[in-house]
Amino acid sequence: IFFGKRIDADSLEELEEALYTADFGVETTAEILAEIRKAYTADETLQGRQAAEIGAAVLTRVLAGAEGALPPPATKPTVIAMIGVNGSGKTTTAAKLAWRLKGDGQMVTLAACDTFRAAAVEQLKSWATKLDIEVIASHPGADAAAVAFDAWQAAKARGRDYLIVDTAGRLHTKGHLMDELAKIRRVLQKHDPSAPQHRWLVVDGSLGTNSIEQAKVFHESFGLTGLVVTKLDGTSRGGALVGIWRQLKIPIYFLGLGEQAEDLQPFSVENYAKAVFG
Amino acid sequence: SLTEKLGSALRNLRGVGTLTEANMADALKEVRTALLAADVHFKVARDFVERVQTQCVGQEVLKGVAPGQQVVKIIHDELVRLLGEGETNLSAARPLKILMVGLHGSGKTTSTAKLGKLLKKRGYRPLVAACDIYRPAAIDQLEILAKQEELSFYADRASRDVPAIGAAALAAASADGSDCVIFDTAGRLQIDANLIEEVKKLRAKVQPDEVLLVVDGALGQEAVNVAKTFHEALSLTGLILTKLDGDARGGAALSIKSITGVPIKFIGMGEKTGDFDTFYPDRLASRILG
Ligand SMILES: Nc1nc2c(ncn2[C@@H]2O[C@H](COP(=O)(O)OP(=O)(O)OP(=O)(O)O)[C@@H](O)[C@H]2O)c(=O)[nH]1
Ligand SMILES: Nc1nc2c(ncn2[C@@H]2O[C@H](COP(=O)(O)OP(=O)(O)OP(=O)(O)O)[C@@H](O)[C@H]2O)c(=O)[nH]1
Ligand SMILES: [Mg+2]
């Protein structure tokens, strides 16, 4: 008798469409709808509210704890590795992050470890020149792990706070490329067992649920400590990040909201929930 | 697999009468779920399932065929028909002018070189034109790929006028005897009015025979809005679907095709310039259905 009201069918349909079109995907949409049903029945403060408000409130609870925050660098250099599939925004994010940390008064070095793609090193060098940040690079075709080590050595010798390692795009389905990543990590670990201290997957916010699979495979092979979701200045809402959080509990540090150095914003659960249901 | 799921949803129908809306309801739910899991747009999935229902209802359940397989064949054939419709060949114009457009990181620059390589094999003398004046080292990227594939190359690193660069590229092509020009452009959001205006001006200036939208095979639900806006602005003539060497199901292709009717012309299946092929609808249909 006191079980509270049931959320009506129209509201649920409205919410289901909002979740799907935000790229939550089948599994996560079903889970969130179940959470909404449960919460609505149990929580009087939700009853009688608009579907959008209920959705935002429940999503906020689902994402509780998902905000990543960079602590001050414990080791020098603290290494942050940017990894992810082709075109996700790693190089641009590496530059943006370097810019942000420099603005915080940190000493930062960039490592151009994409030794494969045409003009990848030039791209990062161009950023480094523009932002007046040191970059360590080698020649095209050089061994990525060797460049990572050279950059680490240089950053250590110069007392840098952070070393940000940009890596080549790679599809998670390519075993030999995932092995290359593991090698970069092994080489750094020889000289600092904790390096890279931060291993961030950079995910294109306009993609669908394949991002969840990307995260699973990269996490299995490299061990992710963080997520950055890019291109959310577009119309996509990056719903795959919710699936990634629910399944892997990887904190989300930043969102990419444009192509300029300053277009990197700390992830806010509250703002995100509003963006999905607003 | 979808065949197994449908088989289980339709197991009571073995050799018994006809397919009805009622006895197909569960099976159609499975189809909708499979499409949504493939990142097909919410509304496109719903419309497709309705179309399948219309085709299935009233059909005799064939003896000797599992009902699940019968329905999957109907779905697969409908998908192949939908995906393969339209002019999938390139314009026969000569000189041939192709404009590459799309969201950031979708594979435009790489696909420009890939297309140049493919057309060279077909007997063209391609020139690739660097019209991305924004991304750091974008021009270098295309220049390196052009050298690698021995394609003519045009850029003007001093210019900030994209339509003028396009016109100059055409002049350079006619000067060096190139009979095909492929214009690589900057990544742009469909909601960026200034950049959409820029590419409209470029299109008006160079009058391309083909305008190809380059789309990441893993693109999500916004594929429809993105493609619609690019199509309204530029009258797209084709789609290139990239990164199909990954495991994304590629539902965005169905969404874009059903909403805009723009034919899918090429697919990218790797990072090397040779990893490029004309599009085969039956392969993509199987991939989307999972
Ligand atoms: N609008 C927008 N564009 C972005 C954002 N982040 C990156 N980009 C753009 O996305 C494109 C690809 O960015 P890159 O940094 O080269 O991506 P990447 O992951 O390093 O690519 P690969 O190294 O080739 O795998 C570029 O055009 C960037 O300007 C973002 O947050 N918003
Ligand atoms: N695995 C794979 N990678 C691809 C494919 N096509 C392009 N890439 C990669 O995707 C990344 C982005 O490709 P680009 O050609 O730079 O993309 P773009 O659209 O020109 O990017 P912007 O100019 O920044 O908008 C690069 O790392 C390419 O090597 C493909 O079919 N498969
Ligand atoms: Mg890069």
Ligand SMILES: [Mg+2]
């Ligand atoms: Mg490009």
